[in-house]
Every structure is written in C-alpha cells, then in structure tokens.
Amino acid sequence: MILVTGGAGFIGGNFILDWLSHSNESIINLDKLTYAGNLDTLKALEGDLRYRFVQGDIGDRALLGRLLTEYQPRALINFAAESHVDRSIQGPGEFIQTNVVGTFNLLEAVRFYWNELPANEKEQFRLLHISTDEVYGTLEAATPPFTETNAYEPNSPYSASKAASDHLVRAWHHTYGLPVLTTNCSNNYGPYQFPEKLIPLVILNAIAGKKLPIYGDGKQIRDWLFVNDHCDAIRCVLEEGVVGETYNVGGWNEKTNLDVVRSICALLDEIKPRVDGKSYCEQIVFITDRPGHDRRYAINAHKLERDLGWRPKETFETGISKTVNWYLENSAWIQNVTSGAYRDWVQQQYGA
Ligand code: NAD
Ligand code: DAU
Numbered sequence: 001m002i003l004v005t006g007g008a009g010f011i012g013g014n015f016i017l018d019w020l021s022h023s024n025e026s027i028i029n030l031d032k033l034t035y036a037g038n039l040d041t042l043k044a045l046e047g048d049l050r051y052r053f054v055q056g057d058i059g060d061r062a063l064l065g066r067l068l069t070e071y072q073p074r075a076l077i078n079f080a081a082e083s084h085v086d087r088s089i090q091g092p093g094e095f096i097q098t099n100v101v102g103t104f105n106l107l108e109a110v111r112f113y114w115n116e117l118p119a120n121e122k123e124q125f126r127l128l129h130i131s132t133d134e135v136y137g138t139l140e141a142a143t144p145p146f147t148e149t150n151a152y153e154p155n156s157p158y159s160a161s162k163a164a165s166d167h168l169v170r171a172w173h174h175t176y177g178l179p180v181l182t183t184n185c186s187n188n189y190g191p192y193q194f195p196e197k198l199i200p201l202v203i204l205n206a207i208a209g210k211k212l213p214i215y216g217d218g219k220q221i222r223d224w225l226f227v228n229d230h231c232d233a234i235r236c237v238l239e240e241g242v243v244g245e246t247y248n249v250g251g252w253n254e255k256t257n258l259d260v261v262r263s264i265c266a267l268l269d270e271i272k273p274r275v276d277g278k279s280y281c282e283q284i285v286f287i288t289d290r291p292g293h294d295r296r297y298a299i300n301a302h303k304l305e306r307d308l309g310w311r312p313k314e315t316f317e318t319g320i321s322k323t324v325n326w327y328l329e330n331s332a333w334i335q336n337v338t339s340g341a342y343r344d345w346v347q348q349q350y351g352a
Helices: 010-022 039-045 061-071 085-090 093-115 119-124 157-176 198-207 227-240 257-271 302-308 316-329 331-337 340-350
Strands: 002-005 027-031 051-055 075-078 126-132 180-185 187-189 212-215 221-226 246-249 254-256 284-287
Touching: 002 010, 002 061, 010 027, 010 039, 010 227, 027 061, 039 051, 039 331, 061 093, 075 093, 075 227, 085 093, 085 157, 085 340, 093 126, 093 157, 126 157, 126 227, 157 180, 180 227, 187 227, 187 316, 198 212, 198 257, 198 316, 212 257, 221 227, 221 257, 221 316, 227 246, 227 302, 246 302, 254 257, 257 284, 257 316
Parallel strands: 002 027, 002 075, 027 051, 075 126, 126 180, 180 246, 187 221, 212 284
Antiparallel strands: 221 254
16 A cells, blocks of 8 residues: 555645556555645545545654554655645745654654565655655746756745755655655646635636736746646656656646636636626736745656656646636535635735
8 A cells, every 4th residue: 555645635635536546556645634635625535445544744753653554555655745835925834844844754754664664665665755846946038947957946935845855855865775756846737726826716716706816927937737647747756766866747838827817717708708798807917926936937857758758648728628627617625625714815815
C-alpha cells in the first residue's frame, strides 16, 4: 500500500481518485482537514476497502510513526501543505509550521521507519515530495522556462516555505540516504479546487453575478496544467523516477491571467449566457496587485518527457472546458466548501 498526506485537498484528492481508478493497491490518507481539506471530494470511496482516512498532522511524528509501522507502506507521497500565496501574505505562521516544521517531522518519522525495514523493502521504498515551480522565483518575458538546475529564488512566504521543505528533503537524501524524489509543478486547475484560487474563484463569481478581481494589470503569466495530468506525472515519477532526482512538471500552457479569465468568460457566455445578453467579461475589475507578485512562471518539462516519457494529455482548451462544466454541475460540493469560513476569507481579501 501507499500512504499520502494532504489527500483531502485539491491535488491529493484528485490523486487518490485517480490512483484507485488505475490500481487495486490500497491507499491511506493522512490529512489534518484544514479549511482546504474536504472529505466530500472522496465521498465516492465510502465503503471502498482499498481506502482509509486518518485525520492528523504531518507534524505529529508519533502518529506518523504509528501509521508507518502499522501499514508498512512501500511509498509515501507528501501533498500536505498550506498552499495559497495570498494567505501566506496575510499570515505566514501556518506556512512555516506545516511546510517547514511539518515536513521536517515527516522526514524524521519516515527516516526511522525506513531504517528499520528489511534490506529489499528498504531498497524499494520511496518518499515523493510534491513541490511547486514558485521556488524558482520569477521570470522576465524573454527568459527561458525553469529547468531543474535553476537556482531557488522564492519571493513569497509560501514559496520560501516550500523551498525550505525541498531543501530539507534533499538534505535527508544526501545525509541519511533516504530514497526521495521531488516534483516541482506549475499551476494546476480542474475539479475540486478550493475557490480561493483564480480559476474556481472566477467561475463561481461569474455565475453569481459578482466581480471578477484581477490583480494589477492582469498580464502576469502562469503555466497551467490540468490536475489529472499532474496525477499521471506523479504516478510516473513514483514508479520510474531516479532516487534523489527532481522533476519539473508543466503543461506547456503559458497564459496571462487576463487571458485565462477571458477564456472562462467566453465558455460561460456559450454554456450559461447572462440574462442581459452581455458577456461575463463585463464583470472583470482590476484591483490592487498582490504584494511581491511574481510576474511570470514557465516550466521546462523536457527532463520528465525525455527520461520517463511523460507528456500532458489535455490542452488548456479541453481542460478549462471540463473544469467550467464540472463547477456548473457540482453545486453540492461548492455549497459545502463556500461556508462561513470561506466567506470570511473573501471579505478579508477583497473587502466589499
Ligand atoms: P490544498 O490547499 O488544496 O490542499 C492541502 C491539503 O493539505 C488539505 O487537505 C489540508 O487539509 C492538508 N493539510 C494542510 N496542513 C496539513 C498538515 N499540517 N498535516 C496534514 N495535512 C495538512 O493544496 P493543493 O493545491 O492540493 O496542493 C497540494 C500540494 O501540491 C502542495 O504541497 C502544494 O504546494 C503543491 N502544489 C500545488 C499546485 C497548485 O496549483 N495547486 C501546484 C504545484 C504544487
Ligand atoms: O505555480 C504553482 C502554484 O500555483 C502553487 O504552488 C500554489 O499552491 C497555487 O496556489 C498557485 O499559485 P498562484 O499564486 O499562481 O495561484 P492563484 O490561483 O492564487 O493565482 C493565479 C494568478 O492569478 C496569480 O498571478 C494571481 C492572480 N489572481 C489570483 C486571484 C486569487 C488574481 O489576479 N486575482 C485573484 O483573485
């Protein structure tokens, strides 16, 4: 079996569903259930004997130690993190606690477990750490995309905390020999993403007749990857990746934020036209920029393609269409996550 952390979040939840649709190997999910964790995402697995949920913190070394000893997983995939840049600006403490201290505790629990394994299991065990392209900092318009050898230059409390966690993972490999793999991925989108992030926020605000807030001039660039393609890449790195290596994962889909928002509006104009016949683009507003906002991220994912044969399957057009339709068809999931705490965040971040 394998153990994942943070499996009630966006990517981890999609990963668990994806894993069990490809394999009968059991999966155990350790998640603290912060505001971003939602067990509704995994409702379809109720009664599925291949899946088990445990509520807990990756920083709880004793709990993690017990789970590892009891279930003897052949791999652990660490998705658990505080993940939203804007929240890291408003309150960085939790980011240091989970992403840095939590990862340290997780590494120690795994190290003690791994040390005691019989030689053949020790050889086979893998710890896969899920990280982000934001650790590389920001790019100028004409600079080549990030490769795995780019220097780490994180600019936000979030990316600095993720960079710190990557460094810890690297050090536990070099010092203790822990068999680790790290992936650095670009912006994911798709079903079950918490609507604090740009794409779901814009879809839900649009159909609710609310404003579509664009930070600064909206010309910042991100590379977008459909979440199932990321799940595919993770399975590929877990099975084929070379221990100690890092792999960039990206969608070859660089877009400005304004273009992303306009594509969503165009899709909604077709699928669910406004009653006044105008475009959803009318709801776009430009608001104060995010402090320290990185201008451009772009990923060079050639290493993963060349060494392990992975390429994304979705184009931005197919992925965004699936995503918009999913949000239109899943109002129960949306209602559950947009409860009081979510409304408080929106009020705090965007005001009236
Ligand atoms: P998310 O915020 O949707 O989910 C995070 C999950 O981790 C939640 O279920 C939460 O309850 C859980 N969690 C938080 N703190 C925890 C703790 N201390 N112990 C146990 N569980 C805890 O995040 P996501 O978007 O699914 O991102 C998953 C991982 O992928 C993160 O490490 C993130 O840095 C990385 N990543 C995300 C993206 C993206 O675009 N979303 C891109 C690249 C990398
Ligand atoms: O690059 C990978 C990263 O992508 C992940 O590591 C993070 O966990 C994930 O949250 C994401 O970070 P971003 O900051 O790029 O994602 P977000 O959806 O918050 O914002 C995308 C872009 O849209 C960014 O340039 C900021 C802008 N934005 C965002 C929001 C929420 C707006 O213009 N308005 C908004 O209201």
